Amino acid sequence: MIEDKANSKTENSRRNFIKTTALAAAGFMIVPRHVLGGPGFLAPSDRLQLAGIGAGGKGEGDIASIVRGGKTDVAFLCDVDDRRAANSLKNFPKAKYYKDYRELLDKEGKNIDAVTVSTPDHTHAQIAMAAMQLGKHVYVQKPLTHDIYEARMLTEAANRYKVVTQMGNQGASGDGVRRLQEWYDAGRIGKVHTVYCWTNRPVWPQGISWPSGKAEIPKELDWDLWLGSAPYKEYVNKLVPFNWRGWWDYGTGAIGDMGCHLVEPPFRVLGLDTPISVECSVGSVYVDEFKRAYLPESCPPSSHVILTFAKTQKTKHEVQVHWMDGGIKPERPEELGPNESFGDNGVLFIGTKGKMICETYGKNPKLLPLSRNESDRTKITIPRIVNQEEGHYTQFAEAAIAGYGKMELSSPFEIAGPLTETLLIANLAIRGTDVQRRDAAGKISYPGRDIKMLWDKVNMKVTNFDEVNQFVKREYRKGWTLGV
Numbered sequence: 001m002i003e004d005k006a007n008s009k010t011e012n013s014r015r016n017f018i019k020t021t022a023l024a025a026a027g028f029m030i031v032p033r034h035v036l037g038g039p040g041f042l043a044p045s046d047r048l049q050l051a052g053i054g055a056g057g058k059g060e061g062d063i064a065s066i067v068r069g070g071k072t073d074v075a076f077l078c079d080v081d082d083r084r085a086a087n088s089l090k091n092f093p094k095a096k097y098y099k100d101y102r103e104l105l106d107k108e109g110k111n112i113d114a115v116t117v118s119t120p121d122h123t124h125a126q127i128a129m130a131a132m133q134l135g136k137h138v139y140v141q142k143p144l145t146h147d148i149y150e151a152r153m154l155t156e157a158a159n160r161y162k163v164v165t166q167m168g169n170q171g172a173s174g175d176g177v178r179r180l181q182e183w184y185d186a187g188r189i190g191k192v193h194t195v196y197c198w199t200n201r202p203v204w205p206q207g208i209s210w211p212s213g214k215a216e217i218p219k220e221l222d223w224d225l226w227l228g229s230a231p232y233k234e235y236v237n238k239l240v241p242f243n244w245r246g247w248w249d250y251g252t253g254a255i256g257d258m259g260c261h262l263v264e265p266p267f268r269v270l271g272l273d274t275p276i277s278v279e280c281s282v283g284s285v286y287v288d289e290f291k292r293a294y295l296p297e298s299c300p301p302s303s304h305v306i307l308t309f310a311k312t313q314k315t316k317h318e319v320q321v322h323w324m325d326g327g328i329k330p331e332r333p334e335e336l337g338p339n340e341s342f343g344d345n346g347v348l349f350i351g352t353k354g355k356m357i358c359e360t361y362g363k364n365p366k367l368l369p370l371s372r373n374e375s376d377r378t379k380i381t382i383p384r385i386v387n388q389e390e391g392h393y394t395q396f397a398e399a400a401i402a403g404y405g406k407m408e409l410s411s412p413f414e415i416a417g418p419l420t421e422t423l424l425i426a427n428l429a430i431r432g433t434d435v436q437r438r439d440a441a442g443k444i445s446y447p448g449r450d451i452k453m454l455w456d457k458v459n460m461k462v463t464n465f466d467e468v469n470q471f472v473k474r475e476y477r478k479g480w481t482l483g484v
Contacts, residue, residue, distance in 0.1 A: 048397050049113045051076040051136075053101045053127055056084025057241055058141060059118030062168065062393070063088060066116065066139070069394035071401060075111060078104045082220035084241060099222050101127050109134045114400045117141060118168070122250045123228045125150035129483050132157050137164040137400040139393070142260035143252055144413065144420040148460055149473035151424065153484050155417030162404040166396040167416035169260040171361025173385040173392035177265045179365045180349070183356055184269050184314070186378050188367060190353030191316040192270055196330035197262040197323050199360075200344040201254040206246035207285040207301035209293070211236040229480035246299050252427060253299035254325035258345065258360070259423040260416075265347050265362045266321055267419050271312040274421050275321075279452040280305040280429040283326055296434040302326020305426040316352070323426055333357075335368035361389060385410065429453055432468040 048071055052063040055077045066072050074092040078101050079085035089097060098104040105112075114137040117127045125145040128138045132154075144167050145151040158165045171177060183189065215237040217223045223235050230249045245251035255263075266272065283302035285293040305323040312319075322330065332342055333355055345360045355368040367373050385391040392410060399407040411419075432448030439445070453462045461469045476482070 046401065048072040048401055049075045049111060051078065051104060051108070051112045051115045051131075052088065052095075052118070053078040053104070053115055054118035054141075055079040055088040056081065056086075057118070058168075059084075059116065060088050060091075062116050062118045062139065062141065064091065065390060065393040066397050067092075068390070069397045072114075072397050076104055076108055080222045080225040081218075081240065083218070100225055102130065105130055105134060105136075109136070112136055114138065114164075114397070120226075120244050120250050121146045121252050121256060122230050125154055126229060126480060126482055128154055129157055132161045132163050132165075133483060135161060135163060137396075137404075139166045139168065139396050140416075141168040142416075142420075143167075143256045143423055144416050145424075146250075146252060146256075147472065147474050148421050148424045148428075150482065151417045151420040152460060153482060155413045157484070158413040158417075164396065164400045164404055164407075164409070165413040165416070166392070166399075166409050167260065167411040167413070167420070168392075169264055169361075169411050169416070169419075170389040170392040171261050171363070172264055172268070172410035172415075173395060174361050174363060174388045175384055176358055176362030176365045177268055178382040178384060180265055180356060180358060180362060181269050182378050182381055183365070183367065183376075184349075184351075185381070188354060188376075188378065189349060189351030189356055192266070192349050192351045193315070193317060193319060194350040195266040195270075195319065195321045196348040196350075197259070197266070197321065198329045198346060199254055199258040199262060199325050200327050201258050201325055202246055202299070202301070204243045204245050206253065206299045207283065207293075207295060208246075208298055209295060210247075210297055227477070229474075229476040231477055247297060248299060248431065249297070251299070252424065253430065254303070255305070255323055255423050255426050255430075258325070259323065259426070260419065261360045262345065262347055263321065263323065263423060264411075264419060265358055266319075266349065267422065268415075269314075269349070270309075270319060271314045272309045272319065272321075272422075273312070274418055274457050275307040275309050275425055275455055276318075277308045277452050277454050278305060278425055278429040280426070280433065281449075282430060282433050294434065294436065296431075300326075300430065300433070302328055303430050304328055305429055307422065307426060333368055337370070340370060425455055428462060428468045428471055431471050432465060435465075435467045437467075 050072050056079055074095045077085060077088050077095045078098045080099055115131040117124055117140040124140055128140050131138050214234045217235045245257055281304050282300035287293045303325055307321045309319045311317055343359055347358050349356045358365040395409055399409055435448045437445050437447055454464050456463050460472055
């Protein structure tokens, strides 16, 4: 049995969300290092020495955004692909460069204060855990981890090692989710019982067979390091740098990519914890006119997942959250005019007295019908984060400089961990649709396509369909470990 250590701490953090401390907006006093003391503390008069692991693409943006806060020096850069790291190396010529994060942390650990992790999903947990075990503050891109077990371990580790943590769902620092919170707390839509979250993702290939043939590995790419803990496969064209998202060995599909931005608003506003059950349907892929393909390596082209959450202090009954991807959208609200946009990505809250909607990151929150917004006088009660999404990065840097426990953050692992677990529980149901059973006569069935899976949070397992529990904690390739 795995002890649920994070539960009470998570609840306290969520309650504190509606009264973010003045420190988040007003800064902090400069005090000597010896007063702060202990591992993981940095005097506010000092500058944050940052190591950027994953220096290209989103990593390039993450590093630059933290630096724009004005209190960070990029001391080290690390990437398995020299092509992806090129711009960051040009922007930060004084940074020392590594390809293997393990070598970086081993040789330079004493010279690093904080680490950004902006790598493919399947490598997040190992890098973040290694950094935390050295007492380094960590900023990790969404989703926090690839596996449910990894999310739980990182959440517990952040508390154990007393380090500042933040997940890269920058909408958590936006004004939008705070306005939704204020409307809900003021009773503008009554008690929510149903939420719909939808996205037009994936915008990468899904529901396809693994490419045949072997391609030449680019000389700038260390393919073995890129694979990391994933099973070894021969390099194929166009997997790197982006299309890995559609393969279960590396990515977490559309909900892993966008769920941290779209499920996050109801998760916070309603004070949700991990779900108690999950069920789903997925889009089919056919190899010919009559036969559906069996493609367990690849995420499906579309899915509709229903997550049921237990009653919270902010709801009257259980809550259902519907996740829809691949262009599937919920029924258009009757309160929305025929020419009023519903959006390709969004969230719809349905309460006992009304409805409200928002876009990705919680942006552009609106009460329905839209005419209600013109007369709305709901007071601002929750402090805002300066510069909103951009301030998400500054908030992390300032919290790391102040030291563990000195500042509130928008998405520390105690919040980001359970949110990530929730999205990955949804993926259990999605992956379960491809689980095969063969009876004594050799007939194949797919029992996971027609059940509601019951989730045991304490023991991290589905209790009524054991085949999917293999995905709760994957087996790492030989030579790789989470270090717990």
